[in-house]
Amino acid sequence: MTERTQRAGTTSPDGPATTGNRNVGATGGRALRPRNWSPVRAVTRRLSSDGAQSGEPTADRRRSAVVDCALYLDGQRQAGDWDYADALAAARSAEAGFVWLGLHEPELAEMTEIATTYGLHELAVEDAVKAQQRPKLERFGEVSFLVLRTARYCEHTELTENSEVVETGQVMLFIGPQFVVSVRHGDACRLAPVREELEARRELLLNGPWAVAYAITDRVVDLYLEVADQLEDDMDVLETEVFDRQTSGRIQRIYQMKRELVEFKRAVMPLQRPLVTLTSQMNRDVPKEVRRYFRDVQDHLSRTVEQVNSYDDLLNSILQARLAQVTVDQNNDMRKIAAWAAIAAVWTAIAGIYGMNFDFMPELRMTYGYPVVLALMLSISLALYRWFRRNDWL
Numbered sequence: 001m002t003e004r005t006q007r008a009g010t011t012s013p014d015g016p017a018t019t020g021n022r023n024v025g026a027t028g029g030r031a032l033r034p035r036n037w038s039p040v041r042a043v044t045r046r047l048s049s050d051g052a053q054s055g056e057p058t059a060d061r062r063r064s065a066v067v068d069c070a071l072y073l074d075g076q077r078q079a080g081d082w083d084y085a086d087a088l089a090a091a092r093s094a095e096a097g098f099v100w101l102g103l104h105e106p107e108l109a110e111m112t113e114i115a116t117t118y119g120l121h122e123l124a125v126e127d128a129v130k131a132q133q134r135p136k137l138e139r140f141g142e143v144s145f146l147v148l149r150t151a152r153y154c155e156h157t158e159l160t161e162n163s164e165v166v167e168t169g170q171v172m173l174f175i176g177p178q179f180v181v182s183v184r185h186g187d188a189c190r191l192a193p194v195r196e197e198l199e200a201r202r203e204l205l206l207n208g209p210w211a212v213a214y215a216i217t218d219r220v221v222d223l224y225l226e227v228a229d230q231l232e233d234d235m236d237v238l239e240t241e242v243f244d245r246q247t248s249g250r251i252q253r254i255y256q257m258k259r260e261l262v263e264f265k266r267a268v269m270p271l272q273r274p275l276v277t278l279t280s281q282m283n284r285d286v287p288k289e290v291r292r293y294f295r296d297v298q299d300h301l302s303r304t305v306e307q308v309n310s311y312d313d314l315l316n317s318i319l320q321a322r323l324a325q326v327t328v329d330q331n332n333d334m335r336k337i338a339a340w341a342a343i344a345a346v347w348t349a350i351a352g353i354y355g356m357n358f359d360f361m362p363e364l365r366m367t368y369g370y371p372v373v374l375a376l377m378l379s380i381s382l383a384l385y386r387w388f389r390r391n392d393w394l
Contacts, residue, residue, distance in 0.1 A: 147172050182212070
């Protein structure tokens, strides 16, 4: 988002002067300041311009991780582009207000500044920046830290040993009394549609930040269901290839599918425990009405877990079946080799005997001894060939 100057008669660094606008919410006519000029930003801009003249990289040149910052009062979004510090101050001055700050892959410096404003714990901030966490739910004072792993299905025309089937990412949620900060890594689950749908449900937004946490979790689990349903098609293709004797059924494809399923499983399975905590009657942080919604999410997650477990078992069966086929094929090859070796052994044995150069040997001086021996070797070889064919060795 771009920064706007709201003061009348003041020229914005990003454009011409604008007239002053003030947003009046449900605070009895108090002016709720949207994003505005501040001394800290003035110093930052001056330092940025000095750095630009000296050719040094500045913080202003780096992209901002803030995707959207919205102030909600009485279940409705307030107009204007809000700075996250001003929005938090306005929410705390209102009776029923909260802030939803959306971030995408923030850097540590920017995340630290936001953490200072919102009072986020340093350990959770470090986890949010690194994005290498399992799904979990932790409590830091009045702030809950919920980690979700996102997943989406990658379309592909053919499953190969290098195909990417499942793409994963992460969404971290800092849920406080009057704010929720969402940190998204990757593009497996975009939150703009979630915000749009949630803003159309004022009665749900009245439940505060936990309503946002529910909406995001519901979207993540719905994507799990979509991925699980589409994985079923790939499993059918693999199963058909394994038992179809006209195709090669390369085992590398099965191993690749196994790796993708394990990645998806790591996103789905650990989320069960946080959802059990969120739906527990002992959890007083989550409003009672929102806990009911979380139970619906838990049901969808249970269905996904069952599908993933069944796919895992099916894939193991497919893999074992393919390995058994490979073993059978190898045995068949060995039988063919042994059959041809037996046929060749007849020629080798007879030729070896008559090649010992003894003076007194049967049929050695016979006029037709040579063609008779050749006919004998050929007859024995044909007999062995027919016997091996009759017993499916050749």
